[in-house]
Amino acid sequence: MRARQLEVFIAVMRAGTVTAAARMLNISQPALSQILLHTEDELGFTLFERVKGRLRPTPEALEIFPDAERLSAGLDGLRRKTTDLRLGRAGLVRVAASPPPAMAILPRAFTRFRAQHPNILLRSHSAPIAAIVDMLRAGDASLGVAMDDRLPPDVEAEVIGSIGFACLLPTGHALLGKAELTLADLAGEELISYRGNTRPADELAHAARAQGVALSPSLEIDASISAVGFVQAGLGIALVDALLPWQQFAGLVVRPLSAGPEFPIALLASRARALSRADEMMRDEIRAACAAVLGQHAKA
Amino acid sequence: MRARQLEVFIAVMRAGTVTAAARMLNISQPALSQILLHTEDELGFTLFERVKGRLRPTPEALEIFPDAERLSAGLDGLRRKTTDLRLGRAGLVRVAASPPPAMAILPRAFTRFRAQHPNILLRSHSAPIAAIVDMLRAGDASLGVAMDDRLPPDVEAEVIGSIGFACLLPTGHALLGKAELTLADLAGEELISYRGNTRPADELAHAARAQGVALSPSLEIDASISAVGFVQAGLGIALVDALLPWQQFAGLVVRPLSAGPEFPIALLASRARALSRADEMMRDEIRAACAAVLGQHAKA
DNA sequence: GGGAGCTATAAGCTCGACCTATGGAGCGGT
DNA sequence: ACCGCTCCATAGGTCGAGCTTATAGCTCCC
Numbered sequence: 278m279r280a281r282q283l284e285v286f287i288a289v290m291r292a293g294t295v296t297a298a299a300r301m302l303n304i305s306q307p308a309l310s311q312i313l314l315h316t317e318d319e320l321g322f323t324l325f326e327r328v329k330g331r332l333r334p335t336p337e338a339l340e341i342f343p344d345a346e347r348l349s350a351g352l353d354g355l356r357r358k359t360t361d362l363r364l365g366r367a368g369l370v371r372v373a374a375s376p377p378p379a380m381a382i383l384p385r386a387f388t389r390f391r392a393q394h395p396n397i398l399l400r401s402h403s404a405p406i407a408a409i410v411d412m413l414r415a416g417d418a419s420l421g422v423a424m425d426d427r428l429p430p431d432v433e434a435e436v437i438g439s440i441g442f443a444c445l446l447p448t449g450h451a452l453l454g455k456a457e458l459t460l461a462d463l464a465g466e467e468l469i470s471y472r473g474n475t476r477p478a479d480e481l482a483h484a485a486r487a488q489g490v491a492l493s494p495s496l497e498i499d500a501s502i503s504a505v506g507f508v509q510a511g512l513g514i515a516l517v518d519a520l521l522p523w524q525q526f527a528g529l530v531v532r533p534l535s536a537g538p539e540f541p542i543a544l545l546a547s548r549a550r551a552l553s554r555a556d557e558m559m560r561d562e563i564r565a566a567c568a569a570v571l572g573q574h575a576k577a
Numbered sequence: 578m579r580a581r582q583l584e585v586f587i588a589v590m591r592a593g594t595v596t597a598a599a600r601m602l603n604i605s606q607p608a609l610s611q612i613l614l615h616t617e618d619e620l621g622f623t624l625f626e627r628v629k630g631r632l633r634p635t636p637e638a639l640e641i642f643p644d645a646e647r648l649s650a651g652l653d654g655l656r657r658k659t660t661d662l663r664l665g666r667a668g669l670v671r672v673a674a675s676p677p678p679a680m681a682i683l684p685r686a687f688t689r690f691r692a693q694h695p696n697i698l699l700r701s702h703s704a705p706i707a708a709i710v711d712m713l714r715a716g717d718a719s720l721g722v723a724m725d726d727r728l729p730p731d732v733e734a735e736v737i738g739s740i741g742f743a744c745l746l747p748t749g750h751a752l753l754g755k756a757e758l759t760l761a762d763l764a765g766e767e768l769i770s771y772r773g774n775t776r777p778a779d780e781l782a783h784a785a786r787a788q789g790v791a792l793s794p795s796l797e798i799d800a801s802i803s804a805v806g807f808v809q810a811g812l813g814i815a816l817v818d819a820l821l822p823w824q825q826f827a828g829l830v831v832r833p834l835s836a837g838p839e840f841p842i843a844l845l846a847s848r849a850r851a852l853s854r855a856d857e858m859m860r861d862e863i864r865a866a867c868a869a870v871l872g873q874h875a876k877a
Numbered sequence: 878g879g880g881a882g883c884t885a886t887a888a889g890c891t892c893g894a895c896c897t898a899t900g901g902a903g904c905g906g907t
Numbered sequence: 908a909c910c911g912c913t914c915c916a917t918a919g920g921t922c923g924a925g926c927t928t929a930t931a932g933c934t935c936c937c
Contacts, residue, residue, distance in 0.1 A: 594882090594883070595883075595885095606883085607886080607887095610884065610885060610886090611885090611886090614885080627885095629883095630883050630884060631883070631884085
């Protein structure tokens with residue numbers, strides 16, 4: 278039984294006559310009549326009794342009608358789903374990102390994406406870089422955003438921008454008078470920064486050495502956002518990425534670090550998996566959102 | 578999306594390559610390749626990424642695969658149903674049941690049904706519970722009878738009675754003197770019963786523990802009816818459901834087990850499928866037959 | 878470099894699905 | 908009885924889906 282035969286059978290059952298069923302399906306009456314007769318021939322039993330030029334469903338027709346209706350509805354549903362997929366109106370986009378881009382870039386990207394594709398489910402995972410790579414490999418996320426571009430060969434990394442460092446000062450700190458800080462300003466201060474053997478820690482150390490300054494954090498953190506509480510408690514000055522919207526935290530003041538190293542901002546995807554159309558549209562939005570956020574930073 | 582395209586898509590997803598899928602469907606590789614390409618053209622998005630001469634499903638393909646499988650299985654079920662209908666003039670009622678109800682309940686239900694509806698074909702399938710569930714899902718049976726009421730959510734289970742355990746003794750056994758046995762009587766005997774990690778085995782073990790008796794079958798069986806041969810051979814005492822008409826087997830004697838657990842007797846149907854009128858009439862007959870059989874047990 | 882294994886393309890066939898035009902049966906009104 | 912209306916079936920022809928065999932191109936492995 279072909280899908281078309283199913284539709285014709287259902288239309289005749291619902292409409293009661295061949296002519297009305299043909300109108301329902303927007304085809305000619307003889308065409309529908311042919312399909313119906315041919316279907317009965319293939320099935321080996323009649324679906325309708327012809328009595329005085331009219332049709333009456335046989336018990337066999339009544340028997341298979343519920344199944345036919347259910348299947349036909351399922352096929353219609355699948356057709357709708359595929360057209361939604363073609364237009365990028367259905368699906369699920371999962372993005373894994375480290376906390377800074379997750380808080381600074383994804384909200385803007387998701388807002389614009391949602392405005393254009395309200396029926397696509399969005400999911401954001403905030404995770405450290407190693408977890409992001411694992412999720413991309415496992416297919417638990419199709420896109421990633423991280424502040425590192427040195428990644429395993431099976432992960433494709435596209436650098437979409439870069440951002441410098443910021444200094445987070447407790448309120449009332451002596452250095453607040455300066456609008457911009459340098460590494461030299463920080464010599465001798467209690468420092469909160471990334472733990473050793475990570476990329477930002479190495480770059481900071483390298484830059485400090487180049488400028489003849491000795492820096493050694495007295496409090497090491499893993500994710501920049503965890504610095505907030507320590508700075509608020511007056512434990513020192515945090516030297517972290519400038520991407521996170523630090524201004525929104527009370528009890529600390531932000532000052533950019535001049536002449537410091539830069540973080541790359543990378544858009545990640547697994548080379549082993551293809552992106553869906555929805556993923557690709559989200560990727561475009563993330564690129565645009567990143568550019569917009571960096572533009573705001575440059576202006577400020 | 579035509580039915581054939583659905584089949585081709587599923588075959589390629591399952592087989593992994595076009596060539597293997599073509600073998601599965603018994604058509605040539607170019608034919609299947611054409612259908613697949615044409616399907617992608619019609620859908621407007623690609624289902625498989627061609628990389629190094631191999632296929633890899635896109636996220637869209639993964640998204641629609643479950644629906645496609647469900648629909649295709651439904652179509653297959655309908656095709657089977659129509660061929661069944663061709664052979665049976667006025668309808669067909671198919672009941673899948675585990676062996677005990679199939680032998681104890683269905684004969685009576687079928688007898689009364691046949692008397693009232695002589696033109697409806699009847700078919701009984703004796704099968705283990707997992708196969709019954711599969712048949713209900715696929716539409717290969719519309720009703721099921723099993724001795725378990727813990728079933729998947731897409732299967733409707735109506736408990737229509739319950740039955741205890743019976744002990745099957747070899748002729749000449751010492752315990753024959755008792756008209757009724759308890760779990761304590763069986764301690765130390767060679768036992769034949771359900772294998773571990775099945776529901777009846779667990780319930781027996783639980784009841785034995787509650788009564789302070791240690792029971793451990795030395796011969797494990799899957800379906801109770803297979804105990805007959807072992808008891809006849811003198812391998813021990815079987816502890817099985819009391820529903821099967823054990824009396825009709827020569828070479829063994831039945832004694833009820835008192836204070837033991839009970840099996841539920843459940844009438845099953847797929848929630849996803851409507852019952853035909855004939856199915857509903859058969860369901861009524863099965864309920865009545867079950868009540869009658871259980872009534873005989875109570876009297877005896 | 879050559880063979881094995883895979884996918885895609887080409888040319889040609891059959892048949893299902895559609896069209897328009899027409900035949901023929903039942904039914905009610907005059 | 909005849910006419911007109913409504914309904915289903917048949918005839919003849921077009922188009923495309925689905926299939927075949929033959930063949931070409933790509934990748935991997937020995």
